Amino acid sequence: MIRLIGLNKWFGKHHVLVDINEHVKPGEVVVIIGPSGSGKTTLIRCINVLEKADKGEIFVNGVPVHNPKTNLCELRQQVGFVFQHINLFPHMTALENVTFAPAEVKLMSKKEATDVGMDLLNKVGLAEKAHSFPGQLSGGQKQRVAIARALGMRPKVVLFDEPTSALDPEMIKEVLEVMKQLAYDGMTMVVVTHEMGFAREVANRVVFIDQGRVVEVGTPEHFFTNPQTDRAKLFLSRIL
């Protein structure tokens, strides 16, 4: 579903991503973990080209993302993205946030988009908030709407960038529940998160990144209980 081959990214002289190779198969859930500034956000932003990779190849569902001829809008319609800072459209209701893009790019009729949108809001447990504006929702509710928005375009894969790290502790659970459900439904997901409970429960693999390099890859069970590298050990001892 996603294939990264020799991916490199520089910000000026700063080598932020170094020779990343990864393959995410359909239906897999991959958790990316690593210290602050290690390049996790940059990595997933390269996959939907919010950030442009400088070297290497990226394929999403067979589409060569690195090819300048690739239509980025069509690509991004297949790749949902959930932001750490949520970024809902404040001038639209929860429902409009979900239905706007599918209707605008003519993926669906307005009516169809509304049906799909209500369906998705229902799925994230917010059907009754459909006509509320983001300003009237709690942080957790907003992030759940944002997940519904990302699903609105019927993406093949959803990328999450620390979706719960800007939320109050009591709201984290409701968002993780929605994400777990999505994983059980078979969605392909790449999730940057430090939520170990989530990783243990649904991740097929944990990818540990430090200073732009993949340092260790393993099953959650293996990675959290028996990390192989010193850097992973040090990192885990800090966040545990």
Next chain:
Amino acid sequence: MEDFSLPVLLNYLPLLLSGLPGTVGIAFFAILCGVFIGFFAGLARVSLNPVIKHLATIYVEVIRGVPLLVIIYLIYFGLGSFVDIPRYAAAVISLGVFSGAYVAEIFRAAVESVPSGQMEAALSVGLTRGQALRKIILPQALKRMVPPLAGQFISLTKDSSLASVIAIPELTLTTYQAITMTFRSFQFWMTTAFMYFVLGWVLQRVARYLERRFAVID
């Protein structure tokens, strides 16, 4: 100081007031013109095309560096020597071209004040940059433009007094005329100042109202 004479003032008030439609009219059409120019120049300022962006930047910087009075003379006498241009149109174009540069800056600042996450979120769901600008960024930016635009409109209304130099019958010119006939400068300038103030105040109220209307919950 000259003594104040109410009868004289009342006598010449109709003359003074006859300039009011001129002031309001010029300001109104100049504002339309300025918003039109400023909207496109502002769009150009946030364009990804470097040529378009630079042209708009040159326009904004040149206009902001030249006094309005000089622009009025340039357009009236300069343009007027090529085409037959009515004074009224010359005044409206001058003020419009002048305020367009400021409106463009207001536009650019408002667009840039929308958090970058909004554009990213819009792109992430597969919208084009144009769709994102039109449907996501602009609605939020327009709301932020209301207060500074109101300020710009008020400035423009006051600046329209400079149109008197090309003999447009607006408030300042009719004030000159009244004074020429009565030799009572102070009381007429006071009255005129008051009228400009009232115009500005009315615009201020309208702006407040619009601000409240446009305020969405965020």
